[in-house]
Amino acid sequence: MNRKTINRRFCVAPMLDWTDSHCRGFHRLMTKESVLYTEMVTTGALVYGDVERHLGYIEAEHPVALQLGGSDPTDLAHCSKLAQSYGYDEVNLNVGCPSDRVQSGRFGACLMADPGLVAECTAAMIEAVDIPVTVKCRIGIDEQDDYADLQRFVSLVADSGVTTFIVHARKAWLDGLSPKENRDIPPLNYDRVYLLKEEFPDLEIIINGGINNLDETLLQLEKVDGVMMGRAAYQSPFILKEVDQRIYGSERPVISDAELIEQLCDYVELRLAGGAQLKYISRHVVGLFQSRAGARQWRRYLSENAFKPGSGTEVIRAAAAFIPDLSYDSDITTPSISNTRQ
Template structure:
């Protein structure tokens, strides 16, 4: 259940090809209170596609948000309604992805140039659902003035009733940079997100982009309502063990990654019994055990023995057996 503290105090970013339902189960087992997000799903896919496959999720994932992509208020409202019916805790509109596919559909980061349209989309979704509707955005695109661009989007969405903004504190360049480069090359400007929060004190604002170490979380939370981490949570998932103790005053659900994997076994067993493959889970485990003796053998075993048809829990246990349990973990470089 959501913690009574601010809902967006800590969250894991929506990441294409990464934050699927299996990844989210892994993350949830290490933090009860981190807010989790799906990969972006287009409104049309939700309406016309295989909903169980695209947006189905395990009840243990709560609190969990559905991120939608699109630019048609009517379709977004219908998709949001479907998401609410599936049990999601929040609907989030993607206004930050710069991929070619997204640009071809004129949504994602392209919407930074269309604040009035974003407001219309938010208003339509707010009318359709009772759960929070939020927006994840950049501070601008291309040659936009970040101050003006972010303020225009904020005003339009506030008038529409947006419940929170999640600000990826760098621009997106729609031409000349790949999606990967857009996550790294444009300079970060956290102060722009801080100024937005100061100008709109009653609007929940979370900051995202390049946030890695727990030591950084407190500084961001002193100026904003929440922090969202992305690649660090995926590449070093054990960092999530620090979320509940540091930010919510509670012990982590498990002591370490070994305990998490034991708790994960029933979920894997159910998935295998339904005809699924072990790799659906194990591909999200390669970031475990950084700095521990045997971690390289663990990753190699996952790659060589946990991918093919017929791989099962015994193969995962054999991978874990390579990792030393009886020595302190060395901080990853």
């Protein structure tokens, strides 16, 4: 079966409550090459819920992957078919989320204890679709924390036909740590992921966890096939502006600040015309000018005004006027914010 080739040198991680369609469309303004991932969608939400609400997106988001959470091979095969019918470029199985809700539903990181079941799931998914089926996992869980355990997991799942593994280089403590704590407290072990690549050279290994900028990304790419960045890309999205040039070698010019604001306004107008409200878009862009002069005022103006009924691109343009080094040709006078702090 000929499956579509996706260049995963740089991916933006699936993040619950963050990487919705509005977020992905915004990220796509800055990087045309990166692979973008949805929030995790459970099979139950698609089997029993509103499929369009969970799977709808805009064409500009490509290449875009749907991440599924579940452990029933039949349901996962069905949902993979839905993903393909909606035009997703990849379907990814979550074997890394450590939340209580995920454990009670017997999916996410707890599945690492049952690689045979994961292999059944991925085999069913691969049989059902032509698009790539990938797995996102941890390096271990609880006391199952030897390299041999990870090696066995990857070997069994690879035998089902999976050729791409996205590995969060931290173990997950399913008993004793919250999902938030599991993102920070277990120490990073990049060497274990590097060893995995050495022992499985024919597999595509994408590393995830604690990677904060493009310099670190380039160093990781000397050891593995790709990098998945999560919180850093979301909280400081300006990072994404140079991904195409520095990671993919694109000759396309880096988008200027002024052009980005113009494209953001065009994007907002597109979304508003489709029935969206500005507050659901603007929450993803508040970190755009992180650590730059005027960033605090940009964030505050958006937060105070985007929720108002009828708010539109005038809010974006007015907020942009607070960025002093933004080469932005606007007739809008810098607005006032009560108690604005420098």
